[in-house]
Amino acid sequence: MKLAQNINLAxxxxxxxxxxxxxxxxxxxxxxxxxKGKWALPGGFVLxxxxxxxxxxxxxxxxxxxxxQYLEQLYTFGDNIDRDPRFRVVSVAYFGTVNPKHxxxxxxxxxxxxxxxxIDTIPKLAFDHSDIIxxxxxxxxxxxxYQPIGFNLLDSKFPFSDLEQLYMTILDQKIDxxxxxxxxxxxxxxEETDEFRKSGSGRPGKLFRFxxxxxKELEKKGINLDIKFA
Amino acid sequence: MKLAQNINLAxxxxxxxxxxxxxxxxxxxxxxxxxKGKWALPGGFVLxxxxxxxxxxxxxxxxxxxxxQYLEQLYTFGDNIDRDPRFRVVSVAYFGTVNPKHxxxxxxxxxxxxxxxxIDTIPKLAFDHSDIIxxxxxxxxxxxxYQPIGFNLLDSKFPFSDLEQLYMTILDQKIDxxxxxxxxxxxxxxEETDEFRKSGSGRPGKLFRFxxxxxKELEKKGINLDIKFA
DNA sequence: CTTCAAATGCGTAAGTTTTACACAAATATA
DNA sequence: TATATTTGTGTAAAACTTACGCATTTGAAG
Numbered sequence: 001m002k003l004a005q006n007i008n009l010a011x012x013x014x015x016x017x018x019x020x021x022x023x024x025x026x027x028x029x030x031x032x033x034x035x036k037g038k039w040a041l042p043g044g045f046v047l048x049x050x051x052x053x054x055x056x057x058x059x060x061x062x063x064x065x066x067x068x069q070y071l072e073q074l075y076t077f078g079d080n081i082d083r084d085p086r087f088r089v090v091s092v093a094y095f096g097t098v099n100p101k102h103x104x105x106x107x108x109x110x111x112x113x114x115x116x117x118x119i120d121t122i123p124k125l126a127f128d129h130s131d132i133i134x135x136x137x138x139x140x141x142x143x144x145x146y147q148p149i150g151f152n153l154l155d156s157k158f159p160f161s162d163l164e165q166l167y168m169t170i171l172d173q174k175i176d177x178x179x180x181x182x183x184x185x186x187x188x189x190x191e192e193t194d195e196f197r198k199s200g201s202g203r204p205g206k207l208f209r210f211x212x213x214x215x216k217e218l219e220k221k222g223i224n225l226d227i228k229f230a
Numbered sequence: 231m232k233l234a235q236n237i238n239l240a241x242x243x244x245x246x247x248x249x250x251x252x253x254x255x256x257x258x259x260x261x262x263x264x265x266k267g268k269w270a271l272p273g274g275f276v277l278x279x280x281x282x283x284x285x286x287x288x289x290x291x292x293x294x295x296x297x298x299q300y301l302e303q304l305y306t307f308g309d310n311i312d313r314d315p316r317f318r319v320v321s322v323a324y325f326g327t328v329n330p331k332h333x334x335x336x337x338x339x340x341x342x343x344x345x346x347x348x349i350d351t352i353p354k355l356a357f358d359h360s361d362i363i364x365x366x367x368x369x370x371x372x373x374x375x376y377q378p379i380g381f382n383l384l385d386s387k388f389p390f391s392d393l394e395q396l397y398m399t400i401l402d403q404k405i406d407x408x409x410x411x412x413x414x415x416x417x418x419x420x421e422e423t424d425e426f427r428k429s430g431s432g433r434p435g436k437l438f439r440f441x442x443x444x445x446k447e448l449e450k451k452g453i454n455l456d457i458k459f460a
Numbered sequence: 461c462t463t464c465a466a467a468t469g470c471g472t473a474a475g476t477t478t479t480a481c482a483c484a485a486a487t488a489t490a
Numbered sequence: 491t492a493t494a495t496t497t498g499t500g501t502a503a504a505a506c507t508t509a510c511g512c513a514t515t516t517g518a519a520g
Contacts (some may be wrong), residue, residue, distance in 0.1 A: 005278065006278045033494090046235070048318060075303060078281070090239055184506090203514065203515035204468080408500090411498085413478090431494075434486075435497085
């Protein structure tokens with residue numbers, strides 16, 4: 001049974017990736033619909049018996065081949081009433097992160113093509129997707145300061161300089177290397193391994209690892225991160 | 231035109247009020263539906279051409295008589311697939327604040343009765359509304375620390391002790407009166423008036439006022455509040 | 461093999477913010 | 491006039507942030 005309500009529920013996924021000191025967003029070229037051929041966020045309509053987050057996972061998987069690691073609800077965009085001329089669409093946006101290394105893009109179903117776009121090279125997108133990305137980027141930036149959300153974007157073992165570069169890139173600001181290391185290590189959930197960086201010039205740095213179990217313990221105790229830098 | 235999608239879109243409003251050192255939530259007793267007679271959050275289905283936030287304002291107004299001041303999107307609850315046995319309901323929850331003083335409750339349409347419940351006396355609610363309130367309360371608490379969200383709950387002019395009590399009540403912790411005043415005044419958007427508290431014992435305190443224009447200026451400059459206390 | 465540039469690891473002093481508390485001033489009431 | 495209550499202001503200690511200096515380890519160049 002259905003009310004006489006002419007609204008369709010969709011989901012969109014804003015999936016961030018990081019590589020070579022740049023932040024990327026996963027986009028698809030639309031195969032069907034009123035905005036055929038335009039680039040857009042992966043997403044689509046929710047199935048009747050499907051949880052919202054599962055709908056996002058499914059759509060991203062179908063349209064890009066990417067299996068998302070971290071995913072959380074961002075915002076529900078429902079006021080763009082003319083988004084589709086045929087009916088109103090309300091879309092629940094989720095934002096997520098993925099380590100794009102070795103992640104093979106494999107567009108199917110509704111997508112002609114899938115591609116990682118560096119955030120400063122994103123073309124004009126379909127619907128209100130440019131605005132949605134802006135909101136997602138703000139959320140990513142603010143979350144970086146109080147949740148260990150950046151680690152999903154790196155390899156599981158990483159030199160400290162990578163983590164530092166990630167923060168500088170996403171926050172778009174300089175960070176003092178030495179103070180950053182001190183601060184992050186003092187938080188207690190980033191631990192050193194006995195491995196070292198293999199390639200590159202200069203003294204090879206130790207590799208570190210994010211200990212999520214430790215983090216959850218600390219989180220439970222109510223310890224706050226407050227990772228801020230100058 | 232409508233897809234073959236059996237999902238109905240609703241909104242819920244979590245409206246907080248503060249009075250006499252207690253935090254309240256606005257609830258209604260349901261008149262119709264599968265959970266008739268149970269207490270619930272005000273809310274209802276979205277009209278086809280209605281913005282989500284307007285739907286919340288309308289439903290809260292209709293069901294309780296309350297005209298909400300501050301309102302922002304909280305979260306979209308869509309996984310409780312069995313909420314209504316007749317069809318699936320996805321609900322976009324908004325949380326808001328209101329100064330309940332002189333606010334007359336006037337339930338109509340879907341509500342038998344409307345009432346402010348102190349948050350520690352809330353009965354078992356319909357649907358997943360108890361969970362929704364929990365999420366809203368968390369958001370209110372965390373927002374209090376970095377946005378001037380508490381002022382909507384007070385009169386426009388207030389003694390400092392009221393603001394301090396509000397923070398202590400909502401955050402459920404002791405705050406040092408002197409450090410709190412210093413910190414808040416240093417932020418620069420709470421200004422003193424030349425009026426004084428009228429009643430009560432002890433030395434009458436100056437009344438203060440939230441200057442939202444000043445706050446917006448400071449916000450634009452990127453100044454952060456970080457109102458934390460011991 | 462020595463020198464150099466680049467990246468890393470560690471430390472410390474100065475500056476800023478937070479925390480903990482003490483006491484004087486203004487009012488109502490007894 | 492004395493007392494309880496609430497308000498207004500200050501200040502020292504502790505904690506945290508910021509700004510750097512310098513020695514160490516590596517690969518590459520001479």
